[in-house]
Every structure is written in structure tokens, then in C-alpha cells.
Amino acid sequence: MQQEEHDEKKGMTSTGLLTTYxxxxxxxxxxxxxxxxEGKDHTIILTKSATMRVVLRALHAGSALGTHKADxxxxxxxxxxxxxxxxxxxxxxxxxxxxxVLEGGAPHSLRAIDESAILITIAVDRAR
Numbered sequence: 783m784q785q786e787e788h789d790e791k792k793g794m795t796s797t798g799l800l801t802t803y804x805x806x807x808x809x810x811x812x813x814x815x816x817x818x819x820e821g822k823d824h825t826i827i828l829t830k831s832a833t834m835r836v837v838l839r840a841l842h843a844g845s846a847l848g849t850h851k852a853d854x855x856x857x858x859x860x861x862x863x864x865x866x867x868x869x870x871x872x873x874x875x876x877x878x879x880x881x882x883v884l885e886g887g888a889p890h891s892l893r894a895i896d897e898s899a900i901l902i903t904i905a906v907d908r909a910r
Contacts, residue, residue, distance in 0.1 A: 794828070803828050805838060809861065809899050812840050837902040841865070841894035854886040854907035863898025867891075 793804030793811070808826055818824045823845050828836040841863075849868075858867060859881040867874045867882060869890035874882065884890055886907050892900075 801829065803836075805861065805901060808838055809840065812838065831906075833906050835902075835904040835906065837904070839900050839902060841898045841900070843894055843897050846893040847891055849889050849891045851887050851889055852884075852904050854905040855883065856886070856905070857881055857883045857903045858892075859901045859903075861899040861901055863894060863896040865898050865900065866893045866895060 793807035795802050805828075808828065812818060812824050812826055815824060818840060821842060823839065823841045825837060825839045828838055830836075838861075843863075858876070860876045860878050862878055864875060864877045867876055867890065869884055869888055875895070876882065886905070
């Protein structure tokens with residue numbers, strides 16, 4: 783029988799090859815932490831491997847991530863609030879429940895219109 787591993791902060795349970803996350807519980811935990819309560823955006827890396835990263839980020843209204851690039855293709859899912867995502871000469875307003883996919887290495891930025899939470903998945907391209 784495989785032993786279970788738990789991480790309360792990440793809402794994570796792992797049994798061998800399978801790991802599950804309670805993303806909304808993780809978000810609740812994140813918003814109770816001092817950094818968030820002091821008005822700072824806050825991030826939890828849910829998982830990181832040689833080929834993939836999954837990041838939960840909470841943003842206060844009006845905060846922004848300046849132009850940057852990811853190592854591989856990314857997806858951004860809005861869990862709460864609304865954001866503006868800028869890439870490839872376009873600005874896309876996204877709201878709760880929407881998902882976008884962007885090719886790796888493409889410059890992009892975002893701004894939280896409202897208090898927001900996003901789930902970012904990065905498929906790491908080892909060739910970059």
C-alpha cells in the first residue's frame with residue numbers, strides 16, 4: 783500500500799504517481815497569509831518538475847506583471863476576478879472561468895482589473 787503525502791498550504795495529496803490539488807482551498811490559504819493581507823500579490827508554486835510548473839497567483843486590483851517570457855507554452859486560467867492579458871500586439875480581457883494558451887517564448891504581460899486569482903501552467907521547453 784502506498785503512503786499518502788499531504789501539504790495543507792497547497793491543498794495537495796499525493797499517492798505515488800497521482801497528485802491532487804484543492805486549488806480553491808490553496809487560494810483561501812494564500813489570502814490568509816500576511817503578505818496578501820499587507821497588500822502584496824502572492825504566489826504559490828503548486829508543482830514544479832523538469833517538464834511542467836503549475837502556479838497559483840493572487841493579484842490585488844490594479845497590480846501588474848510587467849512584460850516577460852516563459853520557458854515554454856503557457857496556459858492562464860482566471861479563477862476569480864478579471865485581468866487584462868497582453869501578447870502578440872493584442873489586449874484580451876479575461877474573466878472568471880476563461881482560459882488562454884500562449885506559445886513559449888512570447889513576450890506577455892498582465893494587469894488585474896479586479897482582485898483576481900489565476901492558475902498558470904507552464905510546459906517547460908528544455909531546448910530554450
